[in-house]
Amino acid sequence: MPYGALEEIIVLDLSDRLAASFCAKTLGLYGCEVIKVEPLSGDPLRKWTNSNPDNHSGDSPLFLHLNAGKKSITINLDDAKGQNILAGLMKVCDVVVETHKPGHLDKIGLAYNQIKKFNPSVIFTSITPYGQTGPYKDFHYDELTLFAMTGAMYREGLPDREPLRYSGEIAQYFAGNAAAAATTAALFKKTLTGHGDWLDISIQECMAGHPHQIGRRAPFIYAGEPDPRSQPRTSASGAREPYAVGTFRCKDGYFSFLPLGPRMWPNIAKMIAREDLMVDPKYDDTIKRSENKEELEAIFQAWLDNRTREEIFQAVQAAGVPGSPILEPEEVHKNKQFHERGFFQNVDHPNGQTLRMTGDPFRFSNAPTSSIKAAPKLSQNTNEVLRKLLELSDTQIEMLATENII
Amino acid sequence: MNSEASQPLSSIRALELSEIWAGPFCGCLLGDMGAEVIKIESIQRIGRGPINPPANTGGYPDDDPGKEPWNRQSNFNAINRNKKSLTLDLKTQQGLNSFKDLVSQSDVVFCNYARTVMENFGLSYEQVRKIKPDIIYMLMPGYGNDGPYANYRSMGMAIDAITGHSFLRGYPDLDHSSNSLVHHPDAVAATNGVMALTSALVYRAKTGKGQFIDMSQAESFMTHLGEIYLENQMTSSIRKRRGNRHPDFAPQGVYKCSGDDNWIAISIKTDQEWSELKTIITDSSLQGTDLDSLEARLKNHDYLDKVINEWASTRDRYDVLTLLQAAGITSGVVIDCGADSYADPHLNERDFFQIVDHPAAGLYPMTGPIFKFESDQGRITHNPAPCLGQDNKQILEELLGYSRDTINKFKTDEIIGTVPLAGSDMGGSRRVANQRKEDSKD
Numbered sequence: 001m002p003y004g005a006l007e008e009i010i011v012l013d014l015s016d017r018l019a020a021s022f023c024a025k026t027l028g029l030y031g032c033e034v035i036k037v038e039p040l041s042g043d044p045l046r047k048w049t050n051s052n053p054d055n056h057s058g059d060s061p062l063f064l065h066l067n068a069g070k071k072s073i074t075i076n077l078d079d080a081k082g083q084n085i086l087a088g089l090m091k092v093c094d095v096v097v098e099t100h101k102p103g104h105l106d107k108i109g110l111a112y113n114q115i116k117k118f119n120p121s122v123i124f125t126s127i128t129p130y131g132q133t134g135p136y137k138d139f140h141y142d143e144l145t146l147f148a149m150t151g152a153m154y155r156e157g158l159p160d161r162e163p164l165r166y167s168g169e170i171a172q173y174f175a176g177n178a179a180a181a182a183t184t185a186a187l188f189k190k191t192l193t194g195h196g197d198w199l200d201i202s203i204q205e206c207m208a209g210h211p212h213q214i215g216r217r218a219p220f221i222y223a224g225e226p227d228p229r230s231q232p233r234t235s236a237s238g239a240r241e242p243y244a245v246g247t248f249r250c251k252d253g254y255f256s257f258l259p260l261g262p263r264m265w266p267n268i269a270k271m272i273a274r275e276d277l278m279v280d281p282k283y284d285d286t287i288k289r290s291e292n293k294e295e296l297e298a299i300f301q302a303w304l305d306n307r308t309r310e311e312i313f314q315a316v317q318a319a320g321v322p323g324s325p326i327l328e329p330e331e332v333h334k335n336k337q338f339h340e341r342g343f344f345q346n347v348d349h350p351n352g353q354t355l356r357m358t359g360d361p362f363r364f365s366n367a368p369t370s371s372i373k374a375a376p377k378l379s380q381n382t383n384e385v386l387r388k389l390l391e392l393s394d395t396q397i398e399m400l401a402t403e404n405i406i
Numbered sequence: 407m408n409s410e411a412s413q414p415l416s417s418i419r420a421l422e423l424s425e426i427w428a429g430p431f432c433g434c435l436l437g438d439m440g441a442e443v444i445k446i447e448s449i450q451r452i453g454r455g456p457i458n459p460p461a462n463t464g465g466y467p468d469d470d471p472g473k474e475p476w477n478r479q480s481n482f483n484a485i486n487r488n489k490k491s492l493t494l495d496l497k498t499q500q501g502l503n504s505f506k507d508l509v510s511q512s513d514v515v516f517c518n519y520a521r522t523v524m525e526n527f528g529l530s531y532e533q534v535r536k537i538k539p540d541i542i543y544m545l546m547p548g549y550g551n552d553g554p555y556a557n558y559r560s561m562g563m564a565i566d567a568i569t570g571h572s573f574l575r576g577y578p579d580l581d582h583s584s585n586s587l588v589h590h591p592d593a594v595a596a597t598n599g600v601m602a603l604t605s606a607l608v609y610r611a612k613t614g615k616g617q618f619i620d621m622s623q624a625e626s627f628m629t630h631l632g633e634i635y636l637e638n639q640m641t642s643s644i645r646k647r648r649g650n651r652h653p654d655f656a657p658q659g660v661y662k663c664s665g666d667d668n669w670i671a672i673s674i675k676t677d678q679e680w681s682e683l684k685t686i687i688t689d690s691s692l693q694g695t696d697l698d699s700l701e702a703r704l705k706n707h708d709y710l711d712k713v714i715n716e717w718a719s720t721r722d723r724y725d726v727l728t729l730l731q732a733a734g735i736t737s738g739v740v741i742d743c744g745a746d747s748y749a750d751p752h753l754n755e756r757d758f759f760q761i762v763d764h765p766a767a768g769l770y771p772m773t774g775p776i777f778k779f780e781s782d783q784g785r786i787t788h789n790p791a792p793c794l795g796q797d798n799k800q801i802l803e804e805l806l807g808y809s810r811d812t813i814n815k816f817k818t819d820e821i822i823g824t825v826p827l828a829g830s831d832m833g834g835s836r837r838v839a840n841q842r843k844e845d846s847k848d
Contacts, residue, residue: 005609005617026629030605048654061640065632112780131778136752139731144650144658145738148671153660154742156586157577162660163669163740165650166590167574173630174594178435181600182777185414185439188604191611192417195410198780205758209776210593211427211485213743218480219465220744221770227743228667232586247572247585254582256567263832317558324564326572326582329634329645335568337555343625344635355639361626362544362602365531365618367609 001345001360002069004031004368009187010093010389011035012086013070016043018169019203020099020127021066022176027095027183029360031368034070035093035385037086039077040404042378043067058351059375062169067375068347068357073382074406081405083108088390091118094190095183097125102132112198121196125183127175131202141203143169150207155216159229174210175203233297242290243297244268247326250304255312257323262286264321271319272303349374382406411781413440418607420514421446421505422489425453427562427589428546428623429518430485431596436603437488438775438787441514444490444801446505447794449823450497451834454794455479457826467767476794476826477766483791484772487762491792492801495821496527497836504821505529507806509537513610514603516544516619518595520559521551531618540616542606546595550622562589565624569631578647591627598626656703657710660740663723669740670718670726674703682733687717757786764790795824 006027013024013036021036021043028034036043048060076082087110090096096115098105105111112124129146130136136149147153147165157164179201186197207213219225233246241259248255259268262285269277277299283289289296304312309325316323327335333344333356344356357372386392386406400406418441422433430445437443447453454476456463463471465480472478492508495501505527509515515534517524524530524545531543545551548560566572566588576585599621606617628635634645650659650671658673674680677698684692692713697703703710718726723739730737741747748759748771756778759771767790774788802808802816816822829838 005605022630026601030601060633061636062633065636130752131756134752134755139738140734140736141738142652142655142673142675142736144652144660144673145671145736148660148669148738148740151741151743151747153671154669154740154746156588158584161577162650162662164575164577164660166588167571167648168631168634170571170590170630174590174597177594177601177630178597178776181435181597181604182414182439182779184601184604184608186779188607188611189412189414191608193410193412195781197414200778200780202756202776202778205753205756205776208747208753208758209773210590211431211596212589212593213747214484214773215427215481216743217747217773218484221748221772222467222480222767223464223469225464225744229586232584246587247567247582249581249583254572256563256572256585256587258561258563258587320559322559322561322564324560324567326567327570328573329570329631330638332568332570332628332635337549337553338625338628340553341550341622341625343622343628353640355636358629358632358635359625361598361629362619362621364602364606364609365620366615367606367617 001363001369002029002031002372003360003364004370005364006184006187007031007368009033009095011095011097012037012089012093014096014098014100016045017099018045018062018066018172019176019179020097020125021045022173023125023127023179023183024070024097025066025068026177026180026361027097028069032095035089035381036067036070036072036376037089038072038074038378040074042074046378064349064355064375065357069373070376071381071385072376072379073385074379076405077108079405081400081403083110085386085390085400085405086110087115090115090122092389093119093122095123095125095187097127097179097183099127102128102137116196119196121190121194123183123186123190123196124198125179125201126199127179127201127203129203131205132200136204143172146203147171147207149204150210151213151217152207152210155227155229157229159231163229171203171207175201175206178206241265241268242286243293244300248301248304250307250309250312252308254326255304255309255323256326257316257321259321265289267319267321271315271321272300274299345372347372347374350377379406411783413782413787414779415604416440418442418514419444419512420516420603421508421512423515423517423519423524425518427485427592428595428599429516431593432516432518432546432599432603433489434485434487435596435600435777438777440787442490443488444492444508444797445486445792447491447493448495448830449493449795449820449826450495450830450836452476452794452826452830454482455831457828457831467770472766474766474793483764483767486791487772487774488787488789489792490797490801491795492797493795493822493824496529498819498821500816500819501821502528504802504806506537508801509534509541511805512538512541513607514542514544516546516599516603518546521545521547521556535616538616540610540614542603542610542617542619544599544602544619544621546599546621546623548623550625551620560623562592563587565591565627569624569628570634571627571631574634574645574647576647576649578649591623594627594630595621595623651707653704654700656700656707657714659711659714661711661714661718663718663721663726665722668723670723670730671738671740672714672730673736675736679735682735686729686733687714689713689717760786760788762788762790766793793824794826795822798822798824
C-alpha cells in the first residue's frame with residue numbers, strides 16, 4: 001500500500017543500473033510520480049534474464065521489481081532533438097535521478113549546473129559506483145567488484161578461502177536506498193526554501209561508510225586491531241558466549257544464534273532445560289565454557305536436532321536469546337508475520353500474470369494510500385507525459401515518433 | 407538558516423532513543439544532513455560497552471579503556487557522530503517530564519528498542535502527540551508494530567536469516583553452518599528510517615500533519631530482495647547459493663594475488679571483456695575460439711578459475727586492477743577496513759575520512775558522511791560522537807530554561823549524570839541491584 005507523502009513531486013528516472021532505479025522506485029512508493037526515461041531499445045535491465053531461460057514473460061524479475069509503479073517514456077538521447085525533449089522535462093520536474101558516467105551530461109548540456117539556470121529548485125541525484133570525482137570515477141563495475149572495494153567483502157567467508165560477496169545485489173540496493181533518503185532530505189529543503197541541490201552519491205562510499213565497515217575501521221585506527229576473516233563459530237573478543245554463536249542445523253533447516261555476553265548463559269541453559277549445567281564447575285565462567293565449547297555445542301546440537309525452526313524461534317524469544325530461523329526465499333511470503341501484515345501484495349501484470357510483490361519498507365498512520373502497480377511496458381506513457389508536461393500536440397508527437405526520436 | 411547553503415535538515419530537532427546500529431546510524435545520517443540529533447541516554451542503562459572492560463577487550467584507543475571506557479568505545483564513537491547526548495532517567499517523574507518538555511520543542515522522535523519500551527515509559531505515540539500534535543514518531547522494531555512477531559526481539563543477523571538472505575549467502579559447496587553472521591539489515595533500516603522521517607517532514611511541511619511511522623526492519627530489507635522473490639514465481643529455477651558467481655557472467659570470481667591475503671575480484675560480463683582478458687592472460691589454453699561463448703566459459707569455470715589464480719598469484723593486486731581497468735575489464739581489489747581503506751587513493755581524494763578530535767578518545771581520522779550535497783560546497787560536518795551526558799547542561803538550561811538549582815537537584819537525584827551507575831552496562835542498574843537483592847536472600 002504505497003503512501004502519498006510525496007505526492008505532486010515529479011521524478012525523472014534516467015537509470016539503467018540498479019541503484020538509481022531503486023532510488024527512484026522508493027521515491028515512487030511514497031507518492032512521487034516517477035517517469036522512467038528509456039532508450040528506444042529499452043532499459044537493458046528489462047533483459048536481465050539469461051539466468052532464467054524459462055522466463056518467457058518478457059521483462060525480467062529485476063526490472064519488474066525495480067520499476068513497479070513507474071511510467072515509461074522512450075527518448076533517443078543520441079539525437080539533438082531527443083536531448084531537447086529531455087531538457088524540457090528536466091526544466092519542469094522536481095528530481096532527476098541519473099547514473100551516467102561522470103561528465104557525460106555536461107557534454108550534452110543536461111548537467112545540473114546547466115538545468116539549474118532554468119529550474120533553480122531542481123534536485124539532481126547522481127548515483128555512480130565511485131562518485132563524480134576521484135581516480136576510480138570511470139571504473140567498470142558490477143556488484144562483485146564494487147562490493148570488493150567497500151571493505152565489506154574482506155571480512156566475509158572463511159580464513160583459508162577466498163572472500164565472499166553477499167547474495168543478491170545488496171550494495172547497489174543499499175546505495176539506492178541511501179540516495180532516496182538523501183534526495184528526500186533535499187526535497188524537504190526545497191519545500192521550505194525553493195532551493196535545489198545536486199547529490200553526488202558513490203555506491204562505494206555508501207557501503208564503506210556503513211556501520212559494518214566503520215565499526216571495524218574504528219578499532220583499527222584506535223589500536224591497530226586487524227580484521228581478518230574468522231571461523232563462523234568463534235566469538236569475537238570475549239564479549240559473547242563462546243558456544244551457540246553462528247548458524248546451526250536443526251530438524252527442518254538452519255537457525256542462527258548470537259547470544260551476547262555471559263549473562264546469556266543462564267538463559268540458554270534454561271532454554272534447553274539443562275539448568276544442571278549452571279552448577280557444573282566445568283561451565284563456571286566464559287573461559288571455562290570456551291575450553292569446553294565442543295561438549296557444550298554437542299549438548300546444544302542434540303537439543304536442536306529434535307526441534308523445528310518455528311519451535312526454536314518461540315523458545316529463543318521466550319528465553320530472550322537473539323536468534324532467527326533461516327528461511328528460504330520461497331518460504332518468506334508464507335511466513336505468518338509477513339502474511340498477517342500483508343507485506344506482499346498481489347499485482348496484476350499486463351501479460352496476465354499475478355505476482356506477489358514486496359510492499360512498503362515503512363508505513364504511515366496519516367497519509368493517503370494507493371495500491372502497487374505493475375512496471376510499465378516500454379514507452380507505455382510517452383504520449384501522455386509529453387502532452388502533459390511539455391504540452392506537445394498529437395501531431396508533434398507523431399512526427400517525433402516517425403523521426404525515431406521517441 | 408534556510409539559505410541556499412544551509413544543510414537540508416538544519417531546521418530540525420530529532421530525539422533518538424536507540425542503541426547498537428539501526429537507530430544510531432539513522433540518527434547519524436540525520437545529523438550529517440544538519441539535524442540537531444539529541445541522543446537520549448541514561449546513567450541507569452548504557453549502550454556503550456562495559457563500564458570496566460576485561461583486559462582482553464579490544465576496541466579502545468591504544469588498547470586502553472581509560473577512566474571513561476564508555477566515552478572511548480570504538481564502535482559507539484564511529485556510529486554516533488554529529489549528535490548531542492542527554493541523559494535522563496525516564497523511570498522517574500522528573501526525567502519523564504523533562505523528556506516531554508523536550509518533545510514540545512522537537513520535530514522527530516525515533517526509537518529502535520523493542521516495541522513496548524516507549525509505551526512502558528508512558529511515551530507511546532498517542533501520549534507524545536498530546537504534547538506535540540504534529541510530532542513525527544517512528545518505532546523500528548525487527549518485525550514491525552503488529553502481527554504475531556510484534557513483540558519479538560531481533561538483531562541484524564536475525565533479519566538477515568528470516569528474509570532469505572542468509573539462505574542465499576555462503577560458499578555453494580558448504581552448508582549454512584559455515585555462514586558468517588551479517589548485520590547488514592541494520593544499515594538498511596537506518597537509511598529507510600531517514601527516508602521515512604524526511605518524507606514525513608515533507609508531508610508535514612505541506613499539510614501540517616504529523617505521523618506515526620511503523621518501520622519493520624525485516625520488511626525494509628525485504629525490498630532489497632524483491633527480484634529474488636519474483637524469480638521464484640516466474641521461473642522454475644529456484645534461486646540457490648551462488649558464492650561469487652553469476653549465471654550471466656563468466657569467468658567471475660575473487661582471485662588471490664601476491665602477498666598475504668590480497669585478492670582481486672574480476673567479472674567478465676561481455677565477450678569483449680573476454681577477448682581483452684585473453685590478451686592479458688596469455689595462457690595458451692585460453693587462446694583459440696573454444697572458450698569464446700558464455701556457455702563454454704560457464705562449463706569450464708573451475709578450469710578458468712585455476713588459470714586466473716595462477717596468473718594472479720605472482721602479481722600485485724593494484725597492478726592487476728590498473729591493467730584490467732585500462733582494458734575495460736570489470737574488476738576491483740578486495741580492500742579491508744583497516745590500512746587498505748585508509749590508504750585508498752580514491753576515498754582519500756574524496757575526503758571520506760576526517761581528523762576528529764574526540765575529547766575522551768583523542769585525535770583520529772574517522773569515517774565521515776556518505777552523502778555529498780553541492781550546497782555544502784565541500785564543507786564536511788563531522789563532530790565527534792558525544793560523551794555520555796555531554797550536553798545535559800546546555801539542553802536543560804538553554805533549551806528548556808531549567809534553573810541551575812533544578813539541574814543540580816537532577817544531578818543529586820541521578821536523573822542526569824555523566825558517569826554510568828554500577829550495572830548500567832549489564833541490562834540496567836536497577837535490574838542488577840534487584841538481582842543482587844534476590845541473590846542475597848538465597
